[in-house]
Amino acid sequence: MSDTIKRxxxxxFSQVARxxxxxxxxxxxxxxxxxxxxxxxxxxxxxxxxxDLLSLMQTILxxxxxxxxxxxxxxxxxxxxxxxxxxxxxxxxxxxxxxxxEILGKSLYYERExxxxxxxxxxxxxxxxxxxxxxxxxxxNTSAGGRLYDGWFVLVVIPLEEGGIGVLSRFAxxxxxxxxxxDESLPDAPRYIVLNS
Numbered sequence: 386m387s388d389t390i391k392r393x394x395x396x397x398f399s400q401v402a403r404x405x406x407x408x409x410x411x412x413x414x415x416x417x418x419x420x421x422x423x424x425x426x427x428x429x430x431x432x433x434x435x436x437d438l439l440s441l442m443q444t445i446l447x448x449x450x451x452x453x454x455x456x457x458x459x460x461x462x463x464x465x466x467x468x469x470x471x472x473x474x475x476x477x478x479x480x481x482x483x484x485x486x487e488i489l490g491k492s493l494y495y496e497r498e499x500x501x502x503x504x505x506x507x508x509x510x511x512x513x514x515x516x517x518x519x520x521x522x523x524x525x526n527t528s529a530g531g532r533l534y535d536g537w538f539v540l541v542v543i544p545l546e547e548g549g550i551g552v553l554s555r556f557a558x559x560x561x562x563x564x565x566x567x568d569e570s571l572p573d574a575p576r577y578i579v580l581n582s
Contacts, residue, residue, distance in 0.1 A: 395421055399437035407445055415445045416455030423459055423539050423555045427521050427564035432573035439517050443543050446551055459555045466548030468493040468508065480556060493552070503578045507542055508550060515544040520576040521564055524556075539563050540578075 398407050398418060407415055422438040429435050445452055446461075453461035453474040460477035464470050470491055478485060493508065494500050504522070511518050522538040536558040543551040557563040567574055 394418070395425055395438060395441070399434070399441040405444065407441070408448075412449075412452055413455050415449075416452050419445050419452065419553070420456055420459050420555070423541065423553060424563060426519065426539055426541075427567065427575055430565070430573075435519075435575065439519060439541065442541060442553065443517055446543060446553075447545070450551065459553055461554075462493070462552045463545065464493050464550050464552070466512070468512075468550075471549070502580055504540070504580060507540070507576070507578075508552075511542040511544050511550050512548065517544065518542045518576070520578045521567065523560075523577075523579045525581045537563055 395418065399422070407418060410418075419442050422442050426435055426438050429438070450461070450463055450472055453459070453476075456474055456476050458476065459474075460480050461472075461474045462470055462477055463472040470488055470493055473485065473488055478488070481488070494505070504520070507518050507520055510516075519539070519541045522540050524538050525535045526533075534556065536556055537560045538557075539553075539555045541553040543553070545551050555563060567577065569577055
C-alpha cells in the first residue's frame with residue numbers, strides 16, 4: 386500500500402465521526418492502523434492530526450489488547466494501577482530479550498532504567514490525569530539481556546480501565562524512519578526525551 390493511501394486511510398479513521406468505525410475492521414487491519422499511526426505520528430506537524438492519531442490508537446486498543454498480537458514492529462505492555470506488568474506482546478518480548486514468565490507480575494521499572502527519568506514522569510502523568518501522552522525518545526542503552534539499543538523510540542502511553550496504562554513503543558535505528566525534523570521551540574512540538582544509561 387502506498388504511503389499516500391495509508392496516510393489518507395489514517396486521516397479518515399482518525400476523524401472523530403469515523404473513529405468508532407474501526408471496530409468493524411479485521412484485527413490485522415486494526416493492528417496495521419496502530420502501527421501506521423505510530424510511524425506517521427511525528428511526521429505530522431499539525432498537532433490536531435497527531436492528537437487524532439493518538440485517539441485512534443486509544444480507540445483501537447481500549448477494548449481489545451489482543452490486537453497487539455498482530456503487531457510486527459511495535460511493542461505493547463499493559464500495567465495495572467500499581468505499574469505491575471499484566472500483559473506484553475511478542476514484539477516486546479523479542480525486543481527486551483526476556484521470556485514472558487520473567488516479566489509478567491514485575492514492575493514496569495524492572496530494569497530500573499526509567500526510575501527518576503522523564504519517561505517515569507510521563508507514566509505518572511498518564512496515571513494521574515488519565516490522559517494520553519506521547520514522546521519521541523532518543524535512547525542509548527544496554528538491556529538486562531545484553532542487547533544494545535542506540536536509536537529512537539516513539540512512545541505512547543494510553544490510560545486504561547481501572548487505573549492501568551498501556552505502553553506502545555516503536556524502535557528505529559534512524560530518526561528519519563519514525564520522525565521528521567522537529568522544531569522543539571514551537572508550542573505544538575511533540576515532547577522530546579533523551580535517555581542514556
